[in-house]
Each structure stands twice: as structure tokens, then as C-alpha cells.
Amino acid sequence: MTSGPILRIEGLSKTFRTNNGGALEALAEASFDVSENDFVCIVGPSGCGKSTLLRMIAGLESISSGRIGYRENPVLRPQKEIGMVFQEYSLLPWRTVLDNVALGPEFGGAPRAEREAKAMEYLRLVGMANFSGAFPHELSGGMRQRVAIVRALANDPDVLLMDEPFGALDAHTRILLQKELLRVWENYRKTILFVTHGVDEAIYLADRILVMSARPGRILEIFDVDTERPRDRAHPAYGQLAERILSILEREAAFSATGTNG
Amino acid sequence: MEFRTVLVRIGAYLLVPVLFLVLWGVIDRQLNNEVILPGVGQVAALFLQPTESLIAMGSLATNVAISLVRVLAGYLLAVCLAIPLGILMGYYGTAHRLLNGFLALFRPIPPLAWVPLVLAWFGVASLASMFGVEEGTAYLYLNNLKLSMVFIIFIGAFYPVLTSAIHGVMGVRSTLLDSARVLGAGEWDIFRKILLPAASPSIVNGMRIGLGVAWMCLVSAEMLPGSISGVGYLITHAYTLARTDIVIAGMISIGIVGAVLDLFFRLIEDRKFVWTRLTR
Ligand SMILES: Nc1ncnc2c1ncn2[C@@H]1O[C@H](COP(=O)(O)OP(=O)(O)OP(=O)(O)O)[C@@H](O)[C@H]1O
Ligand SMILES: [Mg+2]
Numbered sequence: 001m002t003s004g005p006i007l008r009i010e011g012l013s014k015t016f017r018t019n020n021g022g023a024l025e026a027l028a029e030a031s032f033d034v035s036e037n038d039f040v041c042i043v044g045p046s047g048c049g050k051s052t053l054l055r056m057i058a059g060l061e062s063i064s065s066g067r068i069g070y071r072e073n074p075v076l077r078p079q080k081e082i083g084m085v086f087q088e089y090s091l092l093p094w095r096t097v098l099d100n101v102a103l104g105p106e107f108g109g110a111p112r113a114e115r116e117a118k119a120m121e122y123l124r125l126v127g128m129a130n131f132s133g134a135f136p137h138e139l140s141g142g143m144r145q146r147v148a149i150v151r152a153l154a155n156d157p158d159v160l161l162m163d164e165p166f167g168a169l170d171a172h173t174r175i176l177l178q179k180e181l182l183r184v185w186e187n188y189r190k191t192i193l194f195v196t197h198g199v200d201e202a203i204y205l206a207d208r209i210l211v212m213s214a215r216p217g218r219i220l221e222i223f224d225v226d227t228e229r230p231r232d233r234a235h236p237a238y239g240q241l242a243e244r245i246l247s248i249l250e251r252e253a254a255f256s257a258t259g260t261n262g
Numbered sequence: 263m264e265f266r267t268v269l270v271r272i273g274a275y276l277l278v279p280v281l282f283l284v285l286w287g288v289i290d291r292q293l294n295n296e297v298i299l300p301g302v303g304q305v306a307a308l309f310l311q312p313t314e315s316l317i318a319m320g321s322l323a324t325n326v327a328i329s330l331v332r333v334l335a336g337y338l339l340a341v342c343l344a345i346p347l348g349i350l351m352g353y354y355g356t357a358h359r360l361l362n363g364f365l366a367l368f369r370p371i372p373p374l375a376w377v378p379l380v381l382a383w384f385g386v387a388s389l390a391s392m393f394g395v396e397e398g399t400a401y402l403y404l405n406n407l408k409l410s411m412v413f414i415i416f417i418g419a420f421y422p423v424l425t426s427a428i429h430g431v432m433g434v435r436s437t438l439l440d441s442a443r444v445l446g447a448g449e450w451d452i453f454r455k456i457l458l459p460a461a462s463p464s465i466v467n468g469m470r471i472g473l474g475v476a477w478m479c480l481v482s483a484e485m486l487p488g489s490i491s492g493v494g495y496l497i498t499h500a501y502t503l504a505r506t507d508i509v510i511a512g513m514i515s516i517g518i519v520g521a522v523l524d525l526f527f528r529l530i531e532d533r534k535f536v537w538t539r540l541t542r
Contacts, residue, residue, distance in 0.1 A: 058444050078443045090441040093537040094459050104445040106455075137540040148441075155445055 004072065005033035006191050007057065007159060012066035013216075014052050026052045028216035029066070034159075034191060041202035042195045043245065044212030045253045050195045053217065054161045057193065058084045070159070080108065083157030085148050087164045091136040097123065097147050098132040104155025122150035125187075126180060142173035149181065153188065162194045166201070178204055182229060199245045203238055204231050211248050214256030220248060300507035308511040317503055319496055326515050328406055329480055329492040335389075335407050336415025336483075337476045341469060344420050348427020348465075349457055358428070365424070373418040373475075374482045377410075381486065384409035406491060411483035418479035419472035426468020430461025463535040470527035477520045 014027040027049035034040050044050050055061040057068055059078040068075040070082060083104075091100050098119050105115035123129045126146040136144055145165055152160055166174040178201060185192055196202050202209045209223040223245065227237060283302055290301050308316070312323040319325065351358045389412075390396070390404035434457060442456050458465075484494025493512045500508035 055440075058440075060440050060443060078446070080446045082444070084441070084444040086437050086441060088437075089435055090437045092438060092456070092459070094535075103442070107442070107446040107448070107451050135537060135540075137537055151441075151445070 006036045006038075006071060007034040007193070008067075008069040008072075009033070009053075009057070010067045010069070012053070012056065012068060013064045014049065014056060014061065015064045025216040027056075028218050030212075030217060030219050031066075032210060032219050032222065034193060036191055037189050039185060039192045039205055039207045040194065040210060041206035041208070042193065042210045042212060043197070043199055043202050043249065044217060045214045045249060045256050046197075047256070048212045048215045048252075049217030050212060051163050054084065054163050054193065054195055057159075058082055058161055060084075080104075080155060081158045082161065083152035083155055083159070084161040085145075085152050085163070085165045088141070088144070088168045090148050091144055091151075093136050095135075096132065097128065097134050097136070097139070100136070100147060101151045101154050103151060108155070118154055119150075122154045123147075125153075125184065126150055140173075141169050142177060145169065145177060146180070149184070153184065153190075157190065159191045159193065162192060164195055164197060167197060174198075174201070179230070181205070199242050199249070200233070202245070203241055204233065209245065211245055212252075214252045220252070297504050297506050300510065304507045305510050305514070308507060309514075316496070316508055317500060317505060319499060320491065322493075322496070322511060322515060325491055325493050325496045325512075326519060329484065329494060329516075330519065331403070332407060332411055332483065332492060333415055333473075333476050333480055336412040336479075337419045337473055339412065340416045340419035340472060340476070341423055344423035344468075344472075345427050345465060348424045349431050349453060349461065351424075352428040352431025352461070353453075353457060369421050371417075373414050373479045376414060376417055377482065377486065380410045380413050384413065386410075408486065408489065410486050411489070414483040414486070415476045415479050419476035422472040422475055423465070423468045426464045426471070427461060430464030430468075431457050433464065434460040463531065463538045466527060466531055466535070470524060470531075473523055473527070474520060477516070477523065480516070 009030055009032050012027060012030045013025070016024045016026055018024050030049075030053060042050050042053070052061060056063055057075060059075050059082065070079070075082070091097075092103070095103075098116060101119035101122055102115040105118055110118070120129060120132060123132055126149070128143065128146055128150070131139065131143065131147075136147070139147070149162075149165065166177050169177065181192075182205065184190075194202075194205060203225060206225055209225060210219050211221045211223070212218065213220045223241065225241065227235065231238065286299075287302050290299050293299050296304070308314075308322060313321045315321050347361075351361055387409050388405045389407040389409065390401050392409065393404065395401050395404050438456055438460060439452065442452060447456065480492070481494035481497065483489075484492040485498055489495045493515055497509050497512040500506075500512065
């Protein structure tokens with residue numbers, strides 16, 4: 001069963017009204033396709049509009065111009081098929097882990113027994129079943145992100161948008177969660193769009209890497225990563241790709257620095 | 263806790279009140295004037311027989327109970343109106359812009375300043391006359407709830423609850439709202455499952471302050487015409503009869519009931535909202 005891309009972004013722009021009445025162009029004419037089951041990473045200088053792009057695809061932010069198509073249908077508001085994981089603080093602090101994970105099915109009207117069974121299934125998947133009765137403040141940062149990820153998964157999305165989900169974690173935990181994410185992705189065959197600051201992280205995870213320009217963000221270059229998984233960080237090709245991407249980012253960062261001065 | 267530390271703690275709580283009573287006793291002996299300052303024992307005697315009828319107005323306990331019912335009536339009305347309104351105003355910018363300027367005009371007016379207007383509107387009408395109840399036990403209860411009193415108490419409690427609800431909702435982390443929307447929350451889900459619980463620590467704090475203010479409005483409310491009962495009225499009536507001991511006993515009862523209600527809210531805050539202290 002082959003069809004068009006699952007996500008099609010065409011000439012997408014976003015201009016924010018600032019408080020003093022000015023206009024701030026966050027995203028300019030971004031275009032790209034994402035095919036089903038792809039793991040796509042997005043890297044770019046800080047403030048280039050990565051979060052804005054993801055939030056627009058999630059239906060959380062209005063579109064200034066251009067088009068977002070999900071399976072040929074325009075995305076205008078949040079929808080169940082497109083899930084999102086945030087960097088941190090997205091769990092409801094007054095709910096237990098189980099009740100947090102069951103949130104999506106709960107909004108969908110699933111009866112309690114059913115949604116709790118589902119939540120438990122996903123918690124088991126990431127080894128968090130023992131913590132089902134814990135509250136978010138009782139968990140470590142890595143555990144919280146595990147819960148946030150399975151909460152998105154328990155809602156059965158097609159596409160999973162992830163905005164620096166491991167950005168606040170220490171290096172060791174981050175590597176652990178990257179492995180787990182790949183395992184989950186291979187199990188459930190989701191399409192993932194993953195924003196990160198870490199070029200290393202992007203190369204470790206992605207099938208394709210989109211490199212964005214400084215603000216207003218455009219897609220500068222797209223790299224395919226064909227290496228077999230699990231990837232070996234010591235492999236020379238890994239380092240070469242990292243260097244190429246980093247040199248683009250460095251140039252862009254310098255550009256955005258002079259851009260803000262001028 | 264160890265027995266000795268418990269004793270020390272209780273001692274620490276009681277130290278200042280006991281010193282205060284001793285001072286009262288000393289001054290009382292010096293003055294020797296029971297209208298200006300009745301003796302400690304005289305006031306204590308009133309508390310030892312709380313169900314004894316006083317100055318033809320019923321007992322201390324009855325009057326406190328009547329006042330409590332009045333306060334709760336006005337307070338509940340204020341809470342039921344202020345919480346939904348505050349959540350709406352905190353969430354929808356338009357609702358805030360529409361209503362905030364208007365409501366801010368009335369906020370600085372002390373509840374007591376409403377008295378003349380409230381009397382002109384409601385006079386001595388009570389809930390009994392409003393609902394057309396004219397006899398039976400229901401009449402006895404409802405006739406004690408004068409509309410004017412309920413209104414004064416309502417005004418006092420309304421603003422603290424409203425403000426706390428608005429601030430509670432405005433302080434909700436936008437990531438919580440965004441993740442709920444992405445998970446498919448409808449507008450009603452957002453209100454009931456995100457905004458209300460997220461704002462509830464702030465709301466309960468506002469309810470605690472509101473109940474304190476409502477309780478303070480009581481005396482002014484019970485000085486209104488048509489009132490023939492309640493601690494507030496007991497105090498003013500005892501004053502006209504120069505029964506300072508009853509005045510003081512009434513004041514102490516108001517203080518004790520207020521403190522107990524406050525304690526009740528503190529307990530709720532401590533138990534239900536552990537997460538607010540531990541989050542972050
Ligand atoms: N609601 C908003 N109103 C006004 N400006 C905004 C708003 N959201 C984002 N911006 C601006 O848009 C630009 C892009 O922001 P965005 O958060 O998308 O960047 P980012 O690439 O995710 O940055 P980072 O890597 O630091 O997370 C920034 O200059 C930001 O200040
Ligand atoms: Mg961002």
C-alpha cells in the first residue's frame with residue numbers, strides 16, 4: 001500500500017505580532033515532505049522557528065501563509081492523529097503517572113477500565129509499570145520524559161512530533177532514552193518529527209535530517225542517513241556527517257548574530 | 263514525636279495567651295470597673311454555660327450558630343459565582359477585558375458602604391419572604407437569613423475568590439494546556455480537567471481569605487435593621503445594656519470560629535495540594 005507523503009509542508013510561513021505592534025517573521029517559506037514511518041530530525045540555530053514549525057503542524061499555532069497537509073487534508077487544529085511531546089513540564093502534576101498516560105483515551109471518551117489497561121500496557125513498554133501510582137514530582141527527569149512519550153503513544157497517533165524531548169536530561173539518560181525511543185519506533189512504526197539541538201542526537205536517530213537557516217527559518221539542506229541501526233558513534237562516516245552539519249550551523253549562527261546586531 | 267517535645271510545643275503555643283490573661287487579670291484588679299473591663303472569670307463563666315439564655319436573646323451557642331448559617335449562605339453564593347467567572351476571565355482575554363474594568367470599580371468599596379443601598383433594595387425581606395414560606399420550622403430558619411445580610415457577606419467574600427481564580431488560571435503553565443489540546447481535549451475538558459485543578463490551590467487560598475472577610479462582614483451585616491439575633495447583634499445589644507462581659511465573650515467566639523474555619527482550609531491545602539510545593 002503506497003501513497004503520497006504522510007505530511008506535506010508547502011511554503012509555510014509564520015509571522016508573529018509582537019507586543020510593541022511590530023511583526024516578527026519566525027518561519028519563511030518552509031517546504032518539505034515526510035513519508036510514512038520516517039524518522040526525521042530537525043536541527044537549526046536557536047530561535048530559528050523549530051518549535052513554531054512543530055506547533056503549527058500540531059495545530060496549536062495558526063498559519064500565516066502556506067499549507068500543512070496530513071494525508072492530503074489541511075491541518076487547522078489539533079487532531080488525535082498528530083501527537084506531540086514537549087521538552088518538560090507537560091505532565092499534570094496533580095495526576096498520577098497512570099492517570100496522566102490515560103489522558104488521551106479519557107478525552108476520547110474511553111471507559112475507565114479500558115483506558116487504564118491501555119495506559120498500563122504502554123507503561124510496561126518503557127519499564128514504568130511500577131510507578132503507575134506515583135506523582136510526576138516523585139520521578140526523575142528521564143522517567144518523566146518516558147511517561148510523556150508513552151502518554152502521546154497511548155493516544156495512538158500516526159505522527160509523533162517531539163520538541164527537544166531529551167533537551168533537559170543529562171548525557172547518560174539522554175543516550176538511554178534515545179535507544180528506547182528507537183525501540184518503540186521500530187515496534188509501533190510511527191512517523192516521527194524530532195527537533196533537537198544535538199547534531200549527534202540527530203545522526204544517531206534520524207533517517208533524514210533537515211537543517212534550518214537562522215531566523216526566519218527556511219529548510220537549508222536535507223541529509224539522508226543510511227547507516228544501519230544501531231548506529232556506532234565511533235564510525236568515521238558519523239563524524240564526517242556531524243562535521244558537515246555543524247559547519248552549516250556555525251555559519252548560520254554567525255549570520256543570526258550579525259543579523260540581530262544590524 | 264517525643265512526649266517532651268510535644269509538651270514544649272503546646273507550652274509555646276499557650277505561653278503568650280496565658281501571659282495575656284494574666285495581664286488582663288492584673289489590669290482588671292487595678293481598674294475594678296466591670297463595664298470597662300470585666301473579669302476573666304466573668305467572661306469564662308459565659309463560655310462554661312454556652313447554652314444559657316443571655317439578655318433575652320437566646321444563648322451564646324445559638325447566636326453563633328445563626329451567624330454561621332448566615333455567613334455560609336452569603337459565602338456559598340459568592341463562591342459559586344466567583345469561581346466559574348474567575349476561570350472564564352482568567353482563560354478568555356475577551357471576558358477579562360469586558361468585565362475587569364467594571365468589577366474593579368466595585369472592588370475598593372468596603373462592604374459596609376453598601377448598607378444604605380442594600381437597605382433601600384431589600385429592606386427587611388428575608389429568604390422566607392422571597393420563597394413565600396410563612397410558617398413552620400423552615401420559616402424560622404429562612405426568616406433569619408435577611409437578603410440584605412446575605413448580600414453584604416456575599417460582597418465581602420466575592421472579590422478574594424474571584425481574584426484568586428483569575429490569577430490561578432492565568433498562572434497555568436501553557437505546556438499543560440497545549441499537551442491537553444494535542445491529546446484531544448475539548449473546551450469543557452480544558453476547564454474541568456486542566457484549568458480547575460491547576461488553579462485550585464490558588465482558588466482554595468482565595469476561598470480561605472474570602473471566608474475570613476465574610477466572617478468579618480458579619481457584625482456589620484447583623485447591625486442592619488430586622489436583625490434580632492446572631493453574635494454581631496448580641497454584641498451591639500449587650501453594649502447598649504453595658505454588659506461588656508457579653509461583648510467580650512461574643513468577640514472571642516467570633517475569633518474562635520474564624521480561626522477554626524481557617525484551620526479547616528489550611529488542612530485541605532496541606533493534604534490536597536502537596537504537589538504544588540513539590541513540583542519544580
Ligand atoms: N507567541 C509568540 N509571539 C511572538 N513571538 C514568538 C512567539 N513564539 C515564538 N516567537 C518568536 O519566534 C521565533 C522562533 O521561535 P521558536 O520558539 O520557534 O524558535 P526555536 O527554533 O524553537 O528556538 P530554540 O531552539 O531556542 O527552542 C523566536 O524569535 C521567538 O521569539
Ligand atoms: Mg524551541
